[in-house]
Amino acid sequence: MIGILDGALTTLLYILASFVLFIIGKVVYQLFHPKVKVGYELVEKDNLAFSFAHVGYFVGLLLAIGSAVMGESNGLIEDLINIAIYGALSILLLNLSIIINDKLILSKFDLKKEILEDQNAGSGIVEGANAIATGLIVLGAIHGEGFGTGGPIVTAVLYWLLGQGILFVTTIVYNLITPFDIHEHIEKNNIAVAVGYSGAIIAIANLIRFALMHDFESWYITLEDVAVDVGIGLVFLPVARLLADKILLPGRNLTDELVNQEKPNTGAALVEAFAYVGGSMLIVWAL
Numbered sequence: 001m002i003g004i005l006d007g008a009l010t011t012l013l014y015i016l017a018s019f020v021l022f023i024i025g026k027v028v029y030q031l032f033h034p035k036v037k038v039g040y041e042l043v044e045k046d047n048l049a050f051s052f053a054h055v056g057y058f059v060g061l062l063l064a065i066g067s068a069v070m071g072e073s074n075g076l077i078e079d080l081i082n083i084a085i086y087g088a089l090s091i092l093l094l095n096l097s098i099i100i101n102d103k104l105i106l107s108k109f110d111l112k113k114e115i116l117e118d119q120n121a122g123s124g125i126v127e128g129a130n131a132i133a134t135g136l137i138v139l140g141a142i143h144g145e146g147f148g149t150g151g152p153i154v155t156a157v158l159y160w161l162l163g164q165g166i167l168f169v170t171t172i173v174y175n176l177i178t179p180f181d182i183h184e185h186i187e188k189n190n191i192a193v194a195v196g197y198s199g200a201i202i203a204i205a206n207l208i209r210f211a212l213m214h215d216f217e218s219w220y221i222t223l224e225d226v227a228v229d230v231g232i233g234l235v236f237l238p239v240a241r242l243l244a245d246k247i248l249l250p251g252r253n254l255t256d257e258l259v260n261q262e263k264p265n266t267g268a269a270l271v272e273a274f275a276y277v278g279g280s281m282l283i284v285w286a287l
Helices: 002-032 038-044 048-069 076-104 111-116 121-143 152-177 182-187 191-212 219-248 254-259 266-286
Strands: none
Touching: 002 048, 002 076, 038 048, 048 076, 048 111, 048 121, 076 121, 076 152, 111 121, 121 152, 121 182, 121 191, 152 182, 152 191, 152 219, 182 191, 191 219, 191 254, 191 266, 219 254, 219 266, 254 266
16 A cells, blocks of 8 residues: 555656646747747637647647656656756757757748738648657657767757758658648648648657667667668658548549649648558557
8 A cells, every 4th residue: 555655656746747847848938939929829819820839839848748757767866857857958959949940841931920920820730740740859869868979968969969850851852742832832821731741740750759769779770770760751751642642532632632722621631641640650560
């Protein structure tokens, strides 16, 4: 009975520590975006675009915090210290990633303007997906850190940089396999294109997470794991799009549904996104 109570108390403390980190993550978001009035956007303006982006941030934040909480226990005090250290690191990396991705992935227009001024829901979906993808990468980077060059924290940061680089490459590949300009249609508030694209980057981020979560042994082994897992994923992207087109949407052309009709078919885009994310899960389970 005493052991059960001790276990319950320990679990409660971990949950409390995670909750504190979540509040800190919310505060840090505001520090990184001092001009954004969160309450005003959500309640006064009823800004759906911002809601998509902000909820995506919270999902990414939850995943990032999970990286600090998961793993084997080393004793309550040491665990709480590790949660504090790696939780703070994960929050910092997540917010840095959102800024980097906004500048690199959708570089042809001002994403903040699209979300806050134009209330472009497609842009909000993409920013939310970027945060979720980043949360997955941070989860893999911190959970898979080890005593590489410079120690575990340096290894985690290098893992994160590697994941961010691969995510950027993914956006290039996705643009190549689609017969239309992603930037152009997202800027036009095409929610369907935004949903399909978001599914692709979350799917690849899940594969990056899986590759990085292996305990660090050497950089050669790490890069080999990442190359294999992500390489399979990048090859799978056009296959998944073909499957969505020919099998999941029989008798319909996916491109026509997304961009070549007056009202883009968001339902068809959800099918496309499912094909990407579902395929990435199958790959992870099979590897």
